[in-house]
Amino acid sequence: MARKKRQGTRMTDAAARKIRAALKESAAQVINDLIEVGPGWSGEFMENWYVEKDGRQYRDLRNFSISIKDIRKGKSSIYIGNSTPYATQAMDLEPF
Numbered sequence: 001m002a003r004k005k006r007q008g009t010r011m012t013d014a015a016a017r018k019i020r021a022a023l024k025e026s027a028a029q030v031i032n033d034l035i036e037v038g039p040g041w042s043g044e045f046m047e048n049w050y051v052e053k054d055g056r057q058y059r060d061l062r063n064f065s066i067s068i069k070d071i072r073k074g075k076s077s078i079y080i081g082n083s084t085p086y087a088t089q090a091m092d093l094e095p096f
Helices: 013-037 068-072
Strands: 049-053 056-058 079-082
Touching: 013 049, 013 068, 013 079
Parallel strands: none
Antiparallel strands: 049 056, 049 079
């Protein structure tokens, strides 16, 4: 008996590129929103946001990219953080 081939299960390159662009744009928007609503007395906190993917930090999102292969595998998660020593206090995650 011949095995049926599954149709339409592979993501196209165009769809993966759109997902990659949307992820990068979303990360930039989240960081811009965090800068706007976060503390900004000296500017140090708001200038230290970054995106992390696979253990690598990107402060300049022009250098940030995710491979189409990772998107197809569903490995497109990122972390947005702040590298200041007092970040957890500034984000009210721990007391002063």
